[in-house]
Amino acid sequence: MSAKIFSIANQKGGVGKTTTAINLSAALALKGIKTLLIDLDPQGNATSGLGIEKTKNGSLYGPLHGKDSSLEKIINTKQKNLSLIPSEVDLAAIEVELAQSKNYLLKLQSCLLPIKKSGSFQAIILDCPPALGLISMNSLCAADYLIVALQCEYLAMEGLSQILNVVDQLKQAKINPTLQIGGILMTMFDIRTRLSTQVLNEVQQHFPEKIFKTIIPRSIRLSEAPSFGKTIFDYDPTSSGAIAYQNFAKEVSKRFTLL
Ligand code: ATP
Ligand code: MG
Helix, strand or coil: CCCCCEEEECCCCCCCCHHHHHHHHHHHCCCCCCCEEECCCCCCHHHHCCCCCCCCCCCCHHHHHHCHHHHCCCCCCCCCCCEEEEECEEEEEEHHHHHHHCCCCCCHHHHHHHHHHHHCCCEEEEECCCCHHHHHHHHHHCCCCCEEEEECCCCHHHHHHHHHHHHHCCCCCCCCCCCEEEEEEEECCCCCCCCHHHHHHHHHCCCCCCCCEEEEEECCCHHHHHHHHHHHHCCCCHHHHEEEEEEEHHHHHHHCCCC
């Protein structure tokens, strides 16, 4: 069976995309699901968060330009079943460079075909940069499912409807007609604030089928782990964040029949 591709996106910065991409990937891998995490953000936070250095020619930059195969960019991580295609600073230039080429929305899709077909992975997780620029748009065009990381904060719903509109447009224009909203993951939930609960209730009301049951709590341990180059499961496996991401992976593997 070919891999299912998940894009973790939200045009808003700092909402928990990378934290989710890393820890969902790690949790899936722990369940025995062969997982590939692809860092599409020139900031490279998913790469450094796994304790891996950004290296020249290590990212999808070359393959996106039709040079090298994406298969050559896959590296192992210290965790079993978890591979990575790292980021590098050059990726930033892609935003401008792709705009000048034909089929610029479908570059990533064709780049990922050999990986998808190789049968080496069951799940491919794409960590997107903030903003709906060409990298994020390419990721939505390559994905089977969009997972929106949504911070429990003011104006979360407005941001959510923007990205859902983009998905509708891509489907209607038949650019990626099979793209589905995989789900909405509420992040950085703070039980002590009324706002967190309000936002959660609102999303539950509007998207009862799409919102994941698992809610990611605000947790200092989750924010500390990347500075040690560790997933939450290596850093503090009994913390509330680790348990939440483990539950999330369980939900994802069930919803998308990954096992
Ligand atoms: P960007 O848009 O810049 O790529 P992002 O959406 O990928 O950001 P993250 O990098 O995952 O967001 O998170 C932003 C910050 O919040 C980071 O410092 C991260 O460690 C912290 N953070 C993420 N999730 C949580 C959480 N559940 N509890 C506490 N801190 C968190
Ligand atoms: Mg990020």
